[in-house]
Amino acid sequence: MLYQPWPWYVAGPLIAILMALLILMGKRFGMSSNLETFCSIGGAGKFTDYFKVDIKSKRWNLLVVLGSVIGGFLGAHWLSPNPTVDISPKTVTKLQELGFDSAGKAYLPTELFSLESLSDPKVWIILLIAGFLVGFGTRYAGGCTSGHAISGLSNLQRPSLIAVIGFFIGGLIMVHLLFPLIFGS
């Protein structure tokens, strides 16, 4: 059971409990603010006062990041003898049409994330732009999936609902309109 993929009704409630634990420790569940802390550590305060923050006050969240790296290692190397993600057959067909032959056979698409695929400059550009949009978008919106979709909506915040609607507008545009242009032949 532990070694099988965990069902949604196990994962969801566990995420809520972790969020509540952080609140009970006097903190907030939010992963994207760490991106700004990395900027501050890297000396971004020289460019704008926005990054002049007391890094010590952000340390707790960096420890959560450190933990999630450890968790990713344990999940992948100790708890997952079979890393295949059993996605819906409909999804597999759609992805194969876009050239993703690894659909249904891997955890991440090898076409984008295998080391061999890095010989294609297009893959570098895609990964960099994707990351840039994640970093810029979350900070502009003031939160990501953890800060808005989980924490904000749990606290019934209308701004978080607007942000989550935005997440879906962007995601749907990307997958339905842009994927055929980016990956289709």
Added chain:
Amino acid sequence: MKNLAYIFIGTFLGIVLYKSEAASWFRIYEMFQFDSFHMYGIIGSALALGVVLVLWIKKSKVKSFSGEPISIPDKEKSFARYIVGGTLFGLGWALAGACPGPIYILVGAGYWSIIIVLIGAILGAFTYGVLRNKLPH
């Protein structure tokens, strides 16, 4: 001791998101295709319990573990930043197949290419910090 607790919470989160495949690019694509209930089940059940827990914390006026009162500030009121920022994030989320939490988790899982996504994300956060006074909020 507290430091260990933060590391432990992160580790548990990493295992949960990896094992539930919320950190898989394929699951994110599948979600935006509406081909499976899986991701909606994760977010939905997290919210169902999350709403109850947050309500309990607020109503019971329970103190934090270190004995301080807990206040959960409301999010700043605005429309532009949430819809525009949210949409930009959504574009990146679908393309990278990972939001910030899973990016760190996938580094630990040994998918080294995700470091390029992480560098892009830090550059994006930096660019926001530089431009923020010029952006509508």
